[in-house]
Amino acid sequence: MRFFSDNAAAAHPEVMEAILQSNRLDTAYDGDEWSARLDSAFSELFEREVRALWVSTGTAANCLALAALCPPYRGILCHRDAHIEVDEAGAPGFFTGGAKLMLLDGPGAKVTPEIVDEGVRSVRKDVHQVQPAAISITNATEYGLVYRASEVAALGDLARTHGLAMHMDGARFANAIASTGDSPADMTWRAGVDALSFGFVKNGGLNAEALILFKTELADEVAVRRKRAGHLSSKGRMLAAQILALIEGDLWLANARASNAAAQALASAAPGRLVYPVEANEIFLRASPDEALALRAKGFDFYDWGPGEIRFVTSWDQDGDDVAKLAEAIRAL
Incomplete structure (x- = not known):
């Protein structure tokens, strides 16, 4: 994922x-x-x-x-x-x-x-x-x-x-x-x-x-x-x-709205962990190395971003089930 x-x-x-x-x-x-x-x-x-x-x-x-x-x-x-x-x-x-x-x-x-x-x-x-x-x-x-x-x-x-x-x-x-x-x-x-x-x-x-x-x-x-x-x-x-x-058919805008919406779904799962407000399709969270390891053990792929921070980026074609599973996993940390 x-x-x-x-x-x-x-x-x-x-x-x-x-x-x-x-x-x-x-x-x-x-x-x-x-x-x-x-x-x-x-x-x-x-x-x-x-x-x-x-x-x-x-x-x-x-x-x-x-x-x-x-x-x-x-x-x-x-x-x-x-x-x-x-x-x-x-x-x-x-x-x-x-x-x-x-x-x-x-x-x-x-x-x-x-x-x-x-x-x-x-x-x-x-x-x-x-x-x-x-x-x-x-x-x-x-x-x-x-x-x-x-x-x-x-x-x-x-x-x-x-x-x-x-x-x-x-x-x-x-x-x-x-x-x-x-x-x-x-x-x-x-x-x-x-x-x-x-x-x-x-x-x-x-x-x-x-x-x-x-x-x-x-x-x-x-x-x-x-x-x-x-x-x-x-x-x-x-x-x-x-x-x-x-x-020509505003597909660029529809795609961006989809990725932004997926990012908002993740942001709502971790309001206390947000390093920056989520205004586009990138989410930066505070997480310990052990917490990052726990998320990866559940099948999530993301970047470490400096000490105690991790980054998720959502895409226009992000699977809704994957977003829901990640949101649930973040809440469970």
């Missing part, structure tokens, strides 16, 4: 069917009929003109965006527990050609305008220190907390005050939208976001993520960077087909 990562979830049957439908001769790379529909499909979703490019990993989506927003000699403000810092093996520096990640603190891997402002002002305005060029936030965060549209807007206002670009790592963007009820537009460009990494693999996709550019003038450069980075797939139609299958 696996709760260790939504990366391991199955691809949705409609996604698999979409891949099958795209498995025929068409133009290579991104000139096919499916890729050609991405801009209009995402423009409708975000209520304005956007440019959308497929890539095969979230790391590529994040780092291609950051490379377009930050030159090699500048810096990117982010939380010290952000995925781009702790889980991407230096890829942001590789893709940007040397830009520095400038690390900030904040509870639950969230940053606030006050924290960001202090980070900006702590840098001397001279040639001896790296000057920030962008802010990157993760929604939902690595600890399952979400930024509401109003919180993103406050950061966006600050970014404009300091002349900074803004990137959102949305590996679990669907879960954040399902949790807050905010519109995709209000959560992103209306709040000042310039580029979004829109995650699909964790939410029913097979191997496709989307990079959404609200600064559409960056698209041509990002397309070149995508090729140079080795992410221009010759059968890109199969990536585009997956994404379209998830967004």
Whole structure:
């Protein structure tokens, strides 16, 4: 009974069917009929003109965006527990050609305008220190907390005050939208976001993520960077087909609601053990080594997360019986 990562979830049957439908001769790379529909499909979703490019990993989506927003000699403000810092093996520096990640603190891997402002002002305005060029936030965060549209807007206002670009790592963007009820537009460009990494693999996709550019003038450069980075797939139609299958009928949102609901069921079983509020599909609990061992002995698979903490992640296809059994086992600890 696996709760260790939504990366391991199955691809949705409609996604698999979409891949099958795209498995025929068409133009290579991104000139096919499916890729050609991405801009209009995402423009409708975000209520304005956007440019959308497929890539095969979230790391590529994040780092291609950051490379377009930050030159090699500048810096990117982010939380010290952000995925781009702790889980991407230096890829942001590789893709940007040397830009520095400038690390900030904040509870639950969230940053606030006050924290960001202090980070900006702590840098001397001279040639001896790296000057920030962008802010990157993760929604939902690595600890399952979400930024509401109003919180993103406050950061966006600050970014404009300091002349900074803004990137959102949305590996679990669907879960954040399902949790807050905010519109995709209000959560992103209306709040000042310039580029979004829109995650699909964790939410029913097979191997496709989307990079959404609200600064559409960056698209041509990002397309070149995508090729140079080795992410221009010759059968890109199969990536585009997956994404379209998830967004055109709001399947992305239904899947996120399902995984969030499973997480809430687990959270209700352990209110006194929660390390963070459960706002998306990740649950962090306080548990002793013996308690973690007892749960594993009953067949549950999850991550240890620091001393005395364990993490569960629910998926769009999580079996309801498994969720009920885990909730019962947590209550019995």
